[in-house]
Amino acid sequence: MIYRKVLFMRVFTAFSFIFAAGLAAQHTYTSGDIEDGALLYRGTCVGCHGPDGNLVPGIDLPHMKLRRASNDDQMIAIIRNGVPGTAMPPSNVTEFQAGTIVAYLHSIGNTAGGAASAGDAARGKAIFEGKGGCTSCHRIRGQGSRSGPDLSDIGAYRRAPEIEKSIVDPDAEILPQNRTVRVVAKDGTATTGRLLNEDTFNVMILDSKDRLVAFPRANLREFTFVDKSPMPSYKDKLSAQEVADVVAYLSGLKSVEVK
Template identity: 55%
Template sequence: MLSILIAFMVLAPPQDGSQLYRDNCARCHGQDGNGIPGVDFRTGQFRRPSTDDDLMRIIAGGIPGTAMSPSSLPDAARRSLVDFLRSMPNSAGASAGGGDAARGRTVFEGQGGCTSCHRANGKGSRTGPDLGDAGSNRRAADIERSILNPNAAILPQNRTVRATAADGSTITGRRLNEDTDTIQLIDDRERLVSLSKATLREFTVLKTSPMPSFQGKLTPQELADVIAYLLSLKGPTP
């Protein structure tokens, strides 16, 4: 099994199935997979296809006589899509609110290690964004995507920047504030740093997130619990 998996990864570098889904499928099937009457990917049940190969064929060939039209996506992309469709029932548990906030707090502060970068409920580090109000303006699906695929959508205010001083030394941190002359960031040791742009040799906004993906590192239940916990946080931490 493992060798098959490795062979597969070498032959076909994994593509982001959720992104492919959003780009190609969500306009009909909906973000949550239940946009077509009678078809609901969150149930893990399909009306016609049963094996992965059946799904691959349907995505390539469409379903004649219906709005489900053929697509020219390459094999690797279709395979990522099939993996994503297969994963939707798990994530549906989370989005549908199957989680337990109290258990989620234990995951957040314990085995998940989230407090080594994030702050919530008066605990944790300030190197990552404060998640104390995560529940007031984020949807379950957004939180889930941030956890499973941190690079997919980074809020502008959460970008990491790297500054190189005239002497060549560099400093990396999360951008807190910026005006024409200065930039303030918080570095990886939670120090607030203010830099004068005129003294910098180089200044880059990084496209990737320092947050690791938790895909496969949390069980579906832990993921649902942590999302329920974050959704329960509605205000500035006491």
């Protein structure tokens, strides 16, 4: 998960990514560009191609196993124009944005699959529902608490290394939609919960009792973000194998069947 702790605090990693762009000039993509490419990929591509880019049969985007493209320029063109007659639609991203998506795909092609490949999903499920106590905050397909993010289809949009990182270092990245806030009413009543929305006059929270609560700002004397994730690190609570098992379980949660 990505938590942009106000970007001026971000340390830019030292690598940049260069790939050939056919007839066009070579482009350099910074780590920031690749992060943006990741956001675009997750926003527009992940639903069909999956977090690892290999969900469509016969296509593995990070490893350039493609049907209709053999270089980056062609990938960029397909991202922008789609493939008529197939499920691949055109998009309104710019050429540069499409390039960042390709750069992101190359970057994940260069990283290992992570803990998932070493884990056992059945054991992971048992740990998730038992020893790990994960359901006290998270919900999967109708079971568990809603105070943390619902993980019913987490495997459809997060890669195994990202899930693993969230388990062992949950403060590292918190999506904006998962931020925890604390409000105190003028009568002293304090409420902590996940911020779902706010505007100039109202604050809307899913509180720790799974209630959707709206507070008029005029009735509040305090409104603060809780900087740390409410989720504890499982780095020392679970063994490496157990973490791998949980990652394997969660990575397999690809979709929610609605009957």
